[in-house]
Amino acid sequence: MKAARSYGPGDIRVEQIEEPVAGEGQVKVKIAWNGICGSDVHAFLTTVPKYLQGTTPDPLSGESLPVTLGHEFSGTIVSVGPGVDGQKWTVGQNIVVEPMISCMKSACPACSIGSRNLCPLNNFIGVGGWGGGLAEYIAVYTQYIHPLPNNVPLDVGACVEPLAVAWHAVKRSGFTKGQSALVLGAGPIGLFLLKVLQSFDRTALIIVSEPTVLRRQSATKQGATHVIDPKGSNVSERVMELTAGIGVDVAFDAAGVQVSIDAAIESVKIRGTVVNLASWEKLPVIDIHQLLLKEIYLTGTAAYDRVHPELLEALEAGKITGIEQLITRRVALEDVVEKGFLALLNDKDNQVKILIHP
CATH class of the missing domain: 3.90.180.10 (Medium-chain alcohol dehydrogenases, catalytic domain)
Known part of the structure; x- marks a missing residue:
């Protein structure tokens, strides 16, 4: 073969x-x-x-x-x-x-x-x-x-593994209905994060930051509440404008560059949560003072942990489309x-x- x-x-x-x-x-x-x-x-x-x-x-x-x-x-x-x-x-x-x-x-x-x-x-x-x-x-x-599931085509089935990465990250973040989120990076994992967040709360405020045009367009088409070009705007300042100066409940770093983790930490509210999904070629510098003064929860997620069955149930039920x-x-x-x-x-x-x- x-x-x-x-x-x-x-x-x-x-x-x-x-x-x-x-x-x-x-x-x-x-x-x-x-x-x-x-x-x-x-x-x-x-x-x-x-x-x-x-x-x-x-x-x-x-x-x-x-x-x-x-x-x-x-x-x-x-x-x-x-x-x-x-x-x-x-x-x-x-x-x-x-x-x-x-x-x-x-x-x-x-x-x-x-x-x-x-x-x-x-x-x-x-x-x-x-x-x-x-x-x-x-x-x-x-x-x-x-x-x-019978109603899920095989091409979508090939996306279940990276979708599971996103599902695990959202679960680990503690994100619940009524909360807001920032996704940094709209590659496959970032866009799958958007879809999973929507499955948890269809009306949630979800902000996506992405420098490339096609991926910003994809985020908009897939229902992101707001899409930011980080090359043309200060991400954290824009997030504060969109959240009345409070910040988002959860920020997901799916980009893995210094400016993305900085923006994630700056954009979450007091006692907000920052989740890193990205692999890093060069380890970032973390602003410990921000973690201290805002009592931010900072965590990472590694692939997935026993989430495939519930993810497949969500796909079968049409919660992720x-x-x-x-x-x-x-x-x-x-x-x-x-x-x-x-x-x-x-x-x-x-x-x-x-x-x-x-």
């Missing part, structure tokens, strides 16, 4: 590899769509944690380069391996993969309480091995899959480098979510 495999930064090759067979406790899935993640793009440029390097095997998967990439994907079960519950998992069933893997040892402080996202060894299918979504098929253990409008390009696997990775690097201002179809 065809698969896009990483040989290290800057070296992704679409090549023929052996087609997998469903083993004990596994199902074989024909992959429909796979989204390219911002982390994938970073790993294409340079060394990124969790992405394999050289000949050192991943401690969980046991694999080393080359590995098949892709961790945001959906597909259809085409065969069921031995030991699989045939009543729950059937041929022809559409599924999404929750790709996080962890050590699952009782001595692990994170895994022992179920918070696999905080396991120090955690990794992802399609990052650290075990196949990936940038291939025609994958054999995956049933503990990592969820049924895709318009996700397909954020898919700006659909690309064949053969063109994944040129029209996928390089498009996100060289034409970022005109792309939101790119999906690959094996």
Whole structure:
């Protein structure tokens, strides 16, 4: 079968590899769509944690380069391996993969309480091995899959993994109906934050800050109350104008640059909450005096923690809509480098979510 495999930064090759067979406790899935993640793009440029390097095997998967990439994907079960519950998992069933893997040892402080996202060894299918979504098929253990509701199409299903990142962040923030929010950065995660916030409160004041025109337009189209161009306005001053000098209840930093975390801290109200979702290439300087004088809660979120079922229920119930409008390009696997990775690097201002179809 065809698969896009990483040989290290800057070296992704679409090549023929052996087609997998469903083993004990596994199902074989024909992959429909796979989204390219911002982390994938970073790993294409340079060394990124969790992405394999050289000949050192991943401690969980046991694999080393080359590995098949892709961790945001959906597909259809085409065969069921031995030991699989045939009543729950059937041929022809559409599924999404929750790709996080962890050590699952009782001595692990994170895994022992179920918070696999905080396991120090955690990794992802399609990052650290075990196949990936940038291939025609994958054999995956049933503990990592969820049924895709019948009314949710497979392309939207490929967006469930990053949507789960946003859902987890909103839950961790404590955001509730009647509160206000600021989202800094309207890339895929920022726009998914907007959609999740709306699912919690359709009438909430949600302000989005984004420097690129297409992504500001997307935020407006998706129902943001106000959209700010940080290159033309002082974000925190504008937020204070829009909130009668009070500030927002919660600010989400999905940009990961110094000016965004500064704006987040400056824009929240007294005892407001700042949530960082972004990965940082250079660690920021945090204004501790602002945290002290406003008693701000500052936290971060790592991927997701047992949120996929409730997120899928929200999608099925129609609480989250318009996700397909954020898919700006659909690309064949053969063109994944040129029209996928390089498009996100060289034409970022005109792309939101790119999906690959094996």
